[in-house]
Amino acid sequence: MTLSTDIAVGEQLPELSIHGSPTFIVSTALATRDFQDVHHDRDLAQQRGSKDIFVNILTDTGLVQRFVTDWAGPRAVITSIKLRLGAPWYAYDTLTLRGTVTSYEDGLVAVAVVGKNSLGDHVTAQVTLTFTTSGDVE
Numbered sequence: 001m002t003l004s005t006d007i008a009v010g011e012q013l014p015e016l017s018i019h020g021s022p023t024f025i026v027s028t029a030l031a032t033r034d035f036q037d038v039h040h041d042r043d044l045a046q047q048r049g050s051k052d053i054f055v056n057i058l059t060d061t062g063l064v065q066r067f068v069t070d071w072a073g074p075r076a077v078i079t080s081i082k083l084r085l086g087a088p089w090y091a092y093d094t095l096t097l098r099g100t101v102t103s104y105e106d107g108l109v110a111v112a113v114v115g116k117n118s119l120g121d122h123v124t125a126q127v128t129l130t131f132t133t134s135g136d137v138e
Contacts, residue, residue, distance in 0.1 A: 007109055013071045013099035018063065020117075022091045025053050032058035042091075052090040060085065064113050064125045067097045072109070072129055079108070080128040087119035095122055107131070 018024075022042075029039035034056045037044040045053045061083055069076045089095055095115045103110040107130050115123040 007101055007104050009101055009104055011101040013067065013111065016067050016070070016097045017094055019094045020055060020089050020091055022053060025055050025091055028059040029056050032056060034058055050088065055089040057083070057085060060123045063097065064115070064123065064127060067099060067113060068111050068127045068129060071099070075131045076129050077132055078127060078129050081125055083123060083125040085123055086121040087117065089117050089122045093117045
């Protein structure tokens with residue numbers, strides 16, 4: 001957990017690597033109610049020109065949020081995520097997320113996040129967060 005007083009511009013977040021097994025890809029697509037066949041049917045994904053099934057954008061958004069809040073701690077509140085996808089994240093590949101604090105001003109922290117896999121940059125994001133001061137969060 002990060003204390004809001006300990007944050008410095010330029011700080012690097014601890015890396016997070018996630019293996020994209022077929023079970024992970026299918027289950028996260030279903031959990032986000034994304035029933036597009038390219039996320040669960042390898043044959044149809046290949047017929048549509050993909051190498052394999054691939055992770056959906058809702059999963060990417062959730063993983064970027066998890067990456068930042070795991071670092072920031074339970075008092076963190078995400079106020080904005082701006083996300084762009086690049087290379088696909090196919091089954092059996094591993095995504096590694098890295099982040100850097102780019103600003104900390106007026107209680108708002110900005111974090112630049114890049115997720116890379118074997119094909120290159122899969123996701124780039126700008127995340128803004130703040131910290132709650134109420135509640136019994138430990």
